Amino acid sequence: MRRAVLGAVALAAVAAGCGGGERDGAAADAARTPEPADGALASYRPIPPLEVTHLDGRPADLGEFRGRVVVLNLWATWCIPCRDEMPELQQMHAKYAADPLEVVGISIDEGDVALVEGFLEEFDITYPNFLGDGPGLTDALDLYPGVPHTLLVDAEGLIRAYWGGRFHPFEPETAALVERVLSETQ
DSSP: OHHHHHHHHHHHHHHHSBSOOOSSOOOTTOEEOOOOSTTOOOOOEEOOOOOEEOTTSOEEOGGGGTTSEEEEEEEOTTOHHHHHHHHHHHHHHHHTTTTTEEEEEEEOOOSOHHHHHHHHHHTTOOSOEEEEOHHHHHHHTTOOSSBOEEEEEOTTSEEEEEEESSOOTTSHHHHHHHHHHHHHHO
C-alpha cells in the first residue's frame, strides 16, 4: 500500500513538472507577468544575486549578462519537461544570436558534472550553462522547489516574466513578450 501511495505521489510530481507545483495555483505552463495598470509603469522585481559555478567548478557571475535580455532556465538532467524544452531553448539561442538576448541555463544536478556535460552534448546545447544549488536558487528567486523554471530578465536586471513548468518559447504570447522586452533594449 505504501509503495502504491509513493508511486502515485511521484507520478503526480512528474505530471506537474519536476518537483513541485505553482505556489499561486496558476497552471504550470502559464507565464506570470507583471503588467502595468492604467498606463502606469509596472513594478518589476530585480533578479537577486545567484550563486552559480561554471561546469569546471570556478565561481561564475551572472552579472556578466547585464545589458542583455536573458532567458534564464533552471533545469536538471532527470527532469522530463526540462529534456523536452532544451531543443527549443537551443533554437531560441540560435534565432537571437545577433540580438542582445542570451539564453542561460542553470542545472541543479548534484554530483557528477560529467552527467551534465554529457546531457548538454547529447542535446547539442551551445548556450551558456552553469551549476547551482536547487533549493538555494529557488529560495533566492522565491520559486516553488523543483524544475523547470524560466525567467525573462530585462537588460536592467529586472524579472519581467516567469514560467513554471515546461517553457514554450515560440508560443505567440511568449514570443511577443520576448520581442517587446528585447525592443526596449535596442
